[in-house]
Amino acid sequence: MKLIHDTWLIFQRQALLQVREPAWVFIGIFQPVLYLLLFAPLLRPALAPLGVTTEAEAYRIFVPGLLVLLAIFGGLFKGFGLIAELRAGIIERSRVTPISRLALLLGRSLRDAIVLVAQAGIVTMLAVCFGFTAHLGHILLAFLMLALIALMTSSISYGVALKVRNEDTFAPLMNTTSLPLFLLSGIMLPITEPFAPEWLIAVARFNPFYWTVEGTRALFAGNIADSSVWQGLLITLVLATAAIFWSARSFARSVR
Amino acid sequence: MIIETKNLRKSFHSRQGRKIKTVEAVCGVDMAIAEGEIFGFLGPNGAGKTTTLRILATLIEPDEGMATIAGVDLRREPGEVRRRIGYVAQGGSTWDEVSAREELILQARMYGISKTEANKRADRALEVFQLTEFADRKCKTYSGGQRRRVDVALGVIHEPRVAFLDEPTTGLDPQSRAHMWEEIRRLRHEGMTVFITTHYMDEADALCDRVAIIDNGEIVAEGTPAALKRQISGEVVTVGLDGEISTASEMLETKPYVRKLEICEENLRLYVEEGATAVPQIMRTLEGAHLMLKSITIHRPSLDDVFLAKTGRSLREA
Ligand SMILES: Nc1ncnc2c1ncn2[C@@H]1O[C@H](COP(=O)(O)OP(=O)(O)OP(=O)(O)O)[C@@H](O)[C@H]1O
Numbered sequence: 047m048k049l050i051h052d053t054w055l056i057f058q059r060q061a062l063l064q065v066r067e068p069a070w071v072f073i074g075i076f077q078p079v080l081y082l083l084l085f086a087p088l089l090r091p092a093l094a095p096l097g098v099t100t101e102a103e104a105y106r107i108f109v110p111g112l113l114v115l116l117a118i119f120g121g122l123f124k125g126f127g128l129i130a131e132l133r134a135g136i137i138e139r140s141r142v143t144p145i146s147r148l149a150l151l152l153g154r155s156l157r158d159a160i161v162l163v164a165q166a167g168i169v170t171m172l173a174v175c176f177g178f179t180a181h182l183g184h185i186l187l188a189f190l191m192l193a194l195i196a197l198m199t200s201s202i203s204y205g206v207a208l209k210v211r212n213e214d215t216f217a218p219l220m221n222t223t224s225l226p227l228f229l230l231s232g233i234m235l236p237i238t239e240p241f242a243p244e245w246l247i248a249v250a251r252f253n254p255f256y257w258t259v260e261g262t263r264a265l266f267a268g269n270i271a272d273s274s275v276w277q278g279l280l281i282t283l284v285l286a287t288a289a290i291f292w293s294a295r296s297f298a299r300s301v302r
Numbered sequence: 303m304i305i306e307t308k309n310l311r312k313s314f315h316s317r318q319g320r321k322i323k324t325v326e327a328v329c330g331v332d333m334a335i336a337e338g339e340i341f342g343f344l345g346p347n348g349a350g351k352t353t354t355l356r357i358l359a360t361l362i363e364p365d366e367g368m369a370t371i372a373g374v375d376l377r378r379e380p381g382e383v384r385r386r387i388g389y390v391a392q393g394g395s396t397w398d399e400v401s402a403r404e405e406l407i408l409q410a411r412m413y414g415i416s417k418t419e420a421n422k423r424a425d426r427a428l429e430v431f432q433l434t435e436f437a438d439r440k441c442k443t444y445s446g447g448q449r450r451r452v453d454v455a456l457g458v459i460h461e462p463r464v465a466f467l468d469e470p471t472t473g474l475d476p477q478s479r480a481h482m483w484e485e486i487r488r489l490r491h492e493g494m495t496v497f498i499t500t501h502y503m504d505e506a507d508a509l510c511d512r513v514a515i516i517d518n519g520e521i522v523a524e525g526t527p528a529a530l531k532r533q534i535s536g537e538v539v540t541v542g543l544d545g546e547i548s549t550a551s552e553m554l555e556t557k558p559y560v561r562k563l564e565i566c567e568e569n570l571r572l573y574v575e576e577g578a579t580a581v582p583q584i585m586r587t588l589e590g591a592h593l594m595l596k597s598i599t600i601h602r603p604s605l606d607d608v609f610l611a612k613t614g615r616s617l618r619e620a
């Protein structure tokens with residue numbers, strides 16, 4: 047009960063801050079929209095080897111990747127905000143109160159997950175304008191997966207931010223770790239035969255985001271029964287839980 | 303005793319190139335603070351005041367030693383300690399984009415206070431800390447002194463038994479400082495024990511019931527301001543000279559009315575029984591030797607003199 051009460055308090059405050067700075071919601075979707083405008087037109091011919099013949103089919107492959115990209119990058123850079131809060135003394139002020147340490151993290155990560163779903167909604171709507179179609183129920187399930195990814199990546203980001211505590215280390219660290227994760231997830235182009243060499247497929251299978259992209263793609267293609275859907279959901283759920291616990295421990299631990 | 307500490311120690315290790323540098327921030331602090339006191343921690347920059355406070359506020363674990371706060375063991379039950387204390391950090395603690403009222407309500411609710419009660423407390427705190435006028439403006443628009451008042455109001459909104467205030471008056475103008483002192487006295491009147499740090503000796507003197515002087519992580523003197531000053535008996539005469547300080551000090555050192563003599567920058571400080579009778583004699587001696595006297599002042603010993611006597615440095619220059 048206390049956990050829910052405390053999480054709600056932190057969530058409310060974080061949501062209020064977001065509402066007062068709504069620009070960030072739109073800055074966040076700027077990149078995906080650019081991809082949609084400037085990159086997506088290349089896709090139909092490029093994806094022809096996969097049997098893609100229409101724009102709609104191309105979008106069904108590309109849009110899920112784009113949304114996962116939004117979730118990964120949006121989440122991984124949330125730590126910047128926390129570093130600012132650390133510097134302003136807000137984290138220290140929270141830590142001397144009896145508030146639940148897990149709530150300090152959950153309140154923030156849940157806010158991030160909800161913002162991400164809103165952003166994903168906007169991007170999806172735009173894609174629909176360009177000719178993308180999918181089943182609503184499947185999209186909602188895909189959004190659940192995206193929310194889990196955002197919970198995971200933002201928790202990791204907060205945990206890392208608490209450890210490194212300054213932007214100059216945090217930014218390159220996040221950039222270098224997110225690039226291989228991004229490339230090995232098949233976001234831009236599916237890492238499947240006949241595109242990808244076998245070794246690349248083998249390596250990508252170790253990347254959890256590969257599975258989430260596969261799962262989201264299956265959902266958008268209407269293959270809800272595909273095994274990649276439950277695999278993707280399960281993997282993100284497990285990793286999100288692990289990330290939350292790891293990061294909450296950082297909040298609890300006495301730090302400098 | 304509401305706060306008792308035994309042999310608290312904390313060192314920091316920081317890497318400088320290959321070498322690991324160790325700073326002993328707190329080295330063996332023993333304190334006993336009675337309930338309902340305003341206790342002052344007086345010391346220069348880097349003395350270890352903040353580190354000690356952060357240990358007592360459960361933010362860092364001491365390397366050694368133990369402490370009990372309001373009957374709770376700090377190491378064993380930090381969560382229980384948090385329920386009983388309030389803490390105001392030296393550097394402030396507010397979000398830029400929210401108002402003082404919103405901050406106060408959230409802070410009260412983080413302590414489990416109900417929504418309606420939190421609203422009431424926020425109203426009251428805004429009033430007593432004179433924040434009403436800008437209560438609903440964003441914190442980023444406040445002046446430094448206004449922010450400081452918000453910080454302190456946040457630290458005591460839940461009416462803790464012990465409040466730790468790290469330099470509550472730094473950055474305040476004389477009027478706001480006097481007002482903050484009033485507030486701190488009011489907190490004591492309501493039964494709160496208040497532990498403040500300061501590097502203003504006039505503040506320690508005027509506000510605190512008891513003072514501990516800390517330097518290089520160690521408590522060098524402790525007691526009521528009056529008792530501390532009594533250790534420096536008599537009066538202090540400060541003589542300003544145009545050079546030739548050492549000559550003057552040699553001449554005066556041997557005089558029977560001079561108990562102790564210290565060279566302090568451009569000045570000589572003489573501890574004497576009675577300033578009024580010592581001054582003419584000092585002037586005669588110096589003029590006899592043709593030394594140019596620039597200024598001469600008599601004052602009763604201050605906490606600065608206590609600090610000087612214990613550490614050999616003045617708090618002003620430390
Ligand atoms: N996290 C840290 N890492 C390394 N050294 C530290 C750390 N925190 C404090 N110190 C060092 O410990 C010593 C005591 O610092 P502390 O902040 O307790 O001083 P203070 O008495 O509060 O000083 P001030 O009046 O300037 O606030 C200083 O030498 C400081 O540099």
Ligand SMILES: [Mg+2]
Binds near residue numbers: 352392
């Ligand atoms: Mg300090």
